Amino acid sequence: MFKLWSTILKDIRILTRDKLGLVFMFVMPIVLAIVITAVQNSTFEMLNTNTVPMLMCNRDTGEAGRQMEAAIVKVGMFKLKQVEVGQTDKQISDRMHAKDAVIAIIIPEDFTQKLKQKAEETAKKALKNFGMQTDSVIVDTSAVQPLTLLYHPVLQESFRHSINGALKSALQVVQNKEILKSLYFALNDKAMPDSFENELMSNQVAINEVPVSRDGSRNIPNASQHNVPAWTVFAMFFIVISLGGSVVREKLNGSFIRLKTLPTNYIVALISKQLSYLFVTFIQALVVFSIGIWLFPIMGLPKLDLPADITGVVVVTLICGWCAVSYAIMIGVFAKTQEQANGIGAVSIVLMAAVGGLLVPSFAMPASFQIVMKMSPLHWCLEAYYGLFLEGGKFKDVLLNIIPLLGITLAIQLITIYGLKRKNLI
Amino acid sequence: MSNAAVRITNLGFTYPRESTSCFSNLNLDVLEGERFGLFGPNGAGKTTLMNCMTGLLLYQQGSIQLLGNEIAHHKKSINKLFGFVPQDFSFYQELSPVENLAFFGAWSGLNKAEIKNKTTELLEVMGLTDVRNKKVEEFSGGMKRRVNLAIGVIHNPKILFLDEPTVGVDVHTRHAIISYLKKLNEEGTTLVYTSHQLSEAEDLCNKVALIDDGKIIAHDTLQQLMHDHKEEGLEGLFINLTGKSYRN
Numbered sequence A: 001m002f003k004l005w006s007t008i009l010k011d012i013r014i015l016t017r018d019k020l021g022l023v024f025m026f027v028m029p030i031v032l033a034i035v036i037t038a039v040q041n042s043t044f045e046m047l048n049t050n051t052v053p054m055l056m057c058n059r060d061t062g063e064a065g066r067q068m069e070a071a072i073v074k075v076g077m078f079k080l081k082q083v084e085v086g087q088t089d090k091q092i093s094d095r096m097h098a099k100d101a102v103i104a105i106i107i108p109e110d111f112t113q114k115l116k117q118k119a120e121e122t123a124k125k126a127l128k129n130f131g132m133q134t135d136s137v138i139v140d141t142s143a144v145q146p147l148t149l150l151y152h153p154v155l156q157e158s159f160r161h162s163i164n165g166a167l168k169s170a171l172q173v174v175q176n177k178e179i180l181k182s183l184y185f186a187l188n189d190k191a192m193p194d195s196f197e198n199e200l201m202s203n204q205v206a207i208n209e210v211p212v213s214r215d216g217s218r219n220i221p222n223a224s225q226h227n228v229p230a231w232t233v234f235a236m237f238f239i240v241i242s243l244g245g246s247v248v249r250e251k252l253n254g255s256f257i258r259l260k261t262l263p264t265n266y267i268v269a270l271i272s273k274q275l276s277y278l279f280v281t282f283i284q285a286l287v288v289f290s291i292g293i294w295l296f297p298i299m300g301l302p303k304l305d306l307p308a309d310i311t312g313v314v315v316v317t318l319i320c321g322w323c324a325v326s327y328a329i330m331i332g333v334f335a336k337t338q339e340q341a342n343g344i345g346a347v348s349i350v351l352m353a354a355v356g357g358l359l360v361p362s363f364a365m366p367a368s369f370q371i372v373m374k375m376s377p378l379h380w381c382l383e384a385y386y387g388l389f390l391e392g393g394k395f396k397d398v399l400l401n402i403i404p405l406l407g408i409t410l411a412i413q414l415i416t417i418y419g420l421k422r423k424n425l426i
Numbered sequence B: 001m002s003n004a005a006v007r008i009t010n011l012g013f014t015y016p017r018e019s020t021s022c023f024s025n026l027n028l029d030v031l032e033g034e035r036f037g038l039f040g041p042n043g044a045g046k047t048t049l050m051n052c053m054t055g056l057l058l059y060q061q062g063s064i065q066l067l068g069n070e071i072a073h074h075k076k077s078i079n080k081l082f083g084f085v086p087q088d089f090s091f092y093q094e095l096s097p098v099e100n101l102a103f104f105g106a107w108s109g110l111n112k113a114e115i116k117n118k119t120t121e122l123l124e125v126m127g128l129t130d131v132r133n134k135k136v137e138e139f140s141g142g143m144k145r146r147v148n149l150a151i152g153v154i155h156n157p158k159i160l161f162l163d164e165p166t167v168g169v170d171v172h173t174r175h176a177i178i179s180y181l182k183k184l185n186e187e188g189t190t191l192v193y194t195s196h197q198l199s200e201a202e203d204l205c206n207k208v209a210l211i212d213d214g215k216i217i218a219h220d221t222l223q224q225l226m227h228d229h230k231e232e233g234l235e236g237l238f239i240n241l242t243g244k245s246y247r248n
Helices: A002-017 A019-048 A063-075 A089-097 A111-130 A157-188 A194-202 A223-237 A240-252 A255-260 A266-298 A310-334 A338-356 A369-375 A377-389 A395-422 B046-053 B076-080 B097-107 B112-125 B141-153 B171-186 B198-204 B222-228 B234-242
Strands: A052-058 A078-082 A103-107 A148-151 B004-013 B023-031 B035-039 B061-066 B082-085 B159-163 B190-194 B207-212 B215-220
Touching: A002 A019, A002 A240, A002 A266, A002 B097, A019 A223, A019 A240, A019 A266, A052 A063, A052 A089, A063 A078, A063 A103, A063 A111, A063 A157, A089 A103, A089 A148, A111 A157, A148 A157, A157 A194, A223 A266, A223 A310, A223 A338, A223 A377, A240 A255, A240 A266, A240 A310, A240 A338, A255 A266, A266 A310, A266 A395, A310 A338, A310 A377, A310 A395, A338 A369, A338 A377, A369 A377, A377 A395, B004 B046, B004 B190, B023 B046, B023 B061, B023 B190, B023 B207, B023 B215, B035 B046, B035 B171, B035 B198, B046 B061, B046 B159, B046 B190, B076 B082, B082 B141, B097 B112, B097 B141, B112 B141, B141 B159, B141 B171, B159 B171, B171 B190, B171 B198, B190 B198, B198 B234, B207 B222, B207 B234, B215 B222, B222 B234
Parallel strands: A052 A078, A052 A103, B035 B190, B035 B207, B082 B159, B159 B190
Antiparallel strands: A103 A148, B004 B023, B004 B061, B207 B215
């Protein structure tokens, strides 16, 4: 025990004297958590506080064009900036290049007329199907000039798709209104009263959003709940830079050789490193979570809400930390130089984070990546944290994530011991 | 008659993935209480032999016994019998001499009180008391050599292996180290030493062996070897026995 304690003391002394390593281990996760949460939060807020700037060029003078404008405003995603009707597409593009807006919508001149035609055609088809009107000629309106959406290439594909979806729903509202009007007119031979039109259009079934939580709470997870655990896991694994490098340094400076000639098994050194750095990963998590709880609200970011099962969070943090530390030691044992340890360590962590669902949600991964994803320890760490932070689960609820994580950790430990034996170090 | 501190019998060693062996049927005895010097040109096998003797390399044939204990059995208890001072600085430069001695003392099997006493004694002997709490990385080469040596002897080993313990140090430090090694020997520690400093070896060693191409080509007291080969110094004897050609 005295040997182990002496070794832990030595490791902690070396660790605390490596100022750059400490900065890397503690400042990096804090910066990552703050930056990524702020960015995601601003995206979230942009979508919810009407702040996506959109250039609106309504060349149509009819009612449908105005309705389309109103429907877009009603979607609640966009801040409309009107463009003079006389401006060409090229001039609108130039304004977008000047970052005046990231999207622009052009409503063509004959939008109302063509939309009406299309609505009438649909109404006639419907009546014909009902067997109520068979003698009228159905005009082909497939060549209706479409709405044009210009978007800046910086706009991410997923974001563009969500904008597209919002515009389609606005267009659907306008189009449905025209179809209803046409049907009403065909059936009643008079225009549909405004009151009835409003009643029909506003009588939409509401969507009730309910997050599926394990504890029955209905709190909608915010950007902090998503990002803080994710980047804490990333930071824990990035300990490979400090710990992997430390193992390599020990091998290169001859300390390993000396230790091998002493009457103590090198396993003591391995246990010491694991305990010392496990402590570091725990402190990392503590610091990042504390920042999420106390600093984020001051910075205008959503507060991190800790799950009800604090013991579960502590145990998950320790297991994630143990896996991260084991991985770092394995890299250090196999790397021949510090550069190798840093390079392989950093790149492999980024790759494992990418396939593990830290950069792209795991449900969005292609099917071929699902197996690879399950091999990433970061994936299981993240899933365990999400089970607690997002789903409101308890430790028993995330056991199915913890078991594979422990399996991976054990495999890493065995590989490390094999590496040490192969190099005649134990 | 003295017992063998180190007994090497029919030693055979080949590095993994190499076809030619470093040693084949090598025999050598270092008696208890000797100040034994192992010399040879570059690539002769000095460091490899020392690594075999300290258990850092596992030999394929023969045996090496330290005070009657087979080193190949690799029992950690055998490691208490000897100390090793490698050529490289084998300690933590981020730590102070006191912290290094505390750590390596614990790993050498000493308890807290023994470490404290031995640390005070060694820092005094090595002239490091004033800098006991400074980081070793701030030390000169000579001071680092003394720290390297102090760590190797903290547990009062019966045999001390020294691989170039004075390389790159000034005259004063060399003199201090050699004096300390002689004192250790007088107290009963057997020294097994390699160096390129032949004049230093003449001063320190009472028994020498010359190794070349994995074979012991001479082994006796320094006086006897010089007498046998009609040489007046170890350098002349060295050239006489190993030739003048470059070695890699």
